[in-house]
Amino acid sequence: MKTGIKGHDTDPVSNIAVGYDLLGFALDAPGDEIVVRFREEPGLVITQVTGAGGKLPRAVDKNTAGVAAMALLRHLGEERRGIAMEVHKKMPFGSGLGSSAASAVGAVVAVNELLKRPLEKRELLPFAMQGEHVADGAWHADNVAPSLMGGMIFIRDNETLDVHRVHVPEGLYAVVVHPKVEVLTRSARSILREEVSLEQHVRQSGNLGGLLIGLFRSDFELIRRSLHDHIIEPQRASLIPHFRAVQEAARQAGALGCSVSGAGPSVFPLCPHIPLDGHIGQ
Ligand code: HSE
Numbered sequence: 367m368k369t370g371i372k373g374h375d376t377d378p379v380s381n382i383a384v385g386y387d388l389l390g391f392a393l394d395a396p397g398d399e400i401v402v403r404f405r406e407e408p409g410l411v412i413t414q415v416t417g418a419g420g421k422l423p424r425a426v427d428k429n430t431a432g433v434a435a436m437a438l439l440r441h442l443g444e445e446r447r448g449i450a451m452e453v454h455k456k457m458p459f460g461s462g463l464g465s466s467a468a469s470a471v472g473a474v475v476a477v478n479e480l481l482k483r484p485l486e487k488r489e490l491l492p493f494a495m496q497g498e499h500v501a502d503g504a505w506h507a508d509n510v511a512p513s514l515m516g517g518m519i520f521i522r523d524n525e526t527l528d529v530h531r532v533h534v535p536e537g538l539y540a541v542v543v544h545p546k547v548e549v550l551t552r553s554a555r556s557i558l559r560e561e562v563s564l565e566q567h568v569r570q571s572g573n574l575g576g577l578l579i580g581l582f583r584s585d586f587e588l589i590r591r592s593l594h595d596h597i598i599e600p601q602r603a604s605l606i607p608h609f610r611a612v613q614e615a616a617r618q619a620g621a622l623g624c625s626v627s628g629a630g631p632s633v634f635p636l637c638p639h640i641p642l643d644g645h646i647g648q
Pocket residue numbers: 380381386387388462464506508509551554555628629
């Protein structure tokens with residue numbers, strides 16, 4: 367009997383307010399599910415895509431999971447290997463929870479397992495990146511790296527994939543609020559201004575440094591002071607209905623901060639000591 371191998375990787379929250387394209391963490395759930403099996407005929411095919419409102423293509427070269435898996439197979443010299451893949455999406459399309467990254471990661475993890483693990487998990491990152499790249503045309507690891515590696519990840523440089531694990535303090539939780547609107551990452555990137563003023567750069571760098579130090583020291587008050595995005599959030603807030611009201615309500619309720627998850631529309635309050643929804647997966 368043939369059995370499938372599952373690659374199950376969780377959705378990430380990226381940017382974390384002050385680390386546009388540089389910071390992200392993995393949630394415990396939801397996560398996409400990828401099933402792969404060997405087949406007689408040569409080549410990779412996607413036999414089924416479920417979820418995401420039926421909007422995702424089955425063509426291998428257009429689907430994030432297909433592109434990521436093919437990049438890995440090519441690297442291994444196995445591009446003619448007969449593999450059938452199923453992609454089961456657990457989040458709506460354009461949710462801001464890095465669903466395309468989760469599929470790309472699930473695909474490379476599953477194919478690597480099927481081939482008896484020729485690469486270490488960390489080595490799968492560049493191939494998952496190629497999958498994410500077809501989704502939004504950009505090159506940022508802040509979804510893919512945490513989805514693959516778990517926990518919170520800082521990317522010093524996206525080109526060289528210089529990625530580093532960030533300490534997650536005991537008792538830090540994320541609550542994810544998902545409004546029922548669709549925001550496409552490609553469009554939410556295209557509205558961003560290319561220029562950043564010197565003042566914005568200084569304030570944002572201060573907050574990014576403060577957030578990282580606060581996380582490593584488990585200093586919740588420093589985290590609270592640092593979770594203010596002066597560059598990206600003001601430009602994207604209008605894409606999310608009632609964002610400012612939700613943000614204010616979260617802060618009033620004790621959240622350390624509340625910002626846009628990835629390109630939105632999901633919103634994530636970071637909370638101290640209240641295990642509500644998503645503990646940051648280790
Ligand atoms: N850092 C990316 C952005 C994440 O904000 O556009 C997209 O999911």
